[in-house]
Amino acid sequence: MDTLQLWLLCTVFLAAKMWANSLVQGYCRLHYRQFVNPEDACWAGQVVGHSLPPVSQDHPLVERAARCWRNDLENIPMFLLVALGYGLVGGDRSWGAVYLGTFAIARVLHTLCYLAALQPWRFLAYLLGVGVMGMMAAHSIHLALAL
Numbered sequence: 001m002d003t004l005q006l007w008l009l010c011t012v013f014l015a016a017k018m019w020a021n022s023l024v025q026g027y028c029r030l031h032y033r034q035f036v037n038p039e040d041a042c043w044a045g046q047v048v049g050h051s052l053p054p055v056s057q058d059h060p061l062v063e064r065a066a067r068c069w070r071n072d073l074e075n076i077p078m079f080l081l082v083a084l085g086y087g088l089v090g091g092d093r094s095w096g097a098v099y100l101g102t103f104a105i106a107r108v109l110h111t112l113c114y115l116a117a118l119q120p121w122r123f124l125a126y127l128l129g130v131g132v133m134g135m136m137a138a139h140s141i142h143l144a145l146a147l
Contacts, residue, residue: 003087003096010100014076016070017108025065033058044137061115068114071126072107079133080105086136089143099136103129129145 028034038054045052046069057063083100106129113122 001093002092003093004084006082006093006096006100007083007087010104011080013104014072014132017104017111018072018076021065021069021072021111023114025062025069028059028062028065034059034062046123062116064117064127068111069102070112075126075129075134076107079129079136081138086140086143089147091136091140091143095139097134099139103132103136104116106132133146 033056041054109125121139
C-alpha cells in the first residue's frame with residue numbers, strides 16, 4: 001500500500017469520525033426531545049404523538065458536539081491537503097503511516113475529550129495533531145525542494 005492509499009484510508013476514517021459526531025448531535029436531540037428549529041420540533045412531535053415546542057437553545061451536548069465539528073473543519077481539511085502533498089511528492093510510506101495514523105488517533109482523542117469536557121487532555125490531543133501536521137508539512141517541503 002502506498003502513501004496515497006494510506007491518505008485515502010485516513011480521509012475516509014476521519015470522515016466517519018465526523019459523521020459519528022453528527023450522530024451524537026442527532027441522538028441527543030431525539031433523546032432529550034429538544035429542537036431549536038420549529039419544523040424539527042413539529043416533525044418530532046408528530047413522531048412521538050404530542051406537540052413539542054421548539055427550545056431557545058440546543059442541549060449542551062449538542063452544542064459541544066457542534067463546537068467539536070467546527071474544530072474538525074478548521075483542522076482536518078488542512079491536514080488532508082498537507083498529507084496529499086506529502087504523497088504527491090513521493091513521501092515515504094512508513095513515515096506517511098506514522099503521520100496519518102497519529103493525526104487520526106489525535107483527532108479521535110480530541111473528539112472524545114471534547115464531548116466529555118476533559119481538559120487538559122483535549123488540548124494535548126489537539127496539540128499532538130497540530131504538531132504532526134507541522135512535521136508532515138516540513139517533511140513535505142523538504143521533499144519538494146529536493147526534487
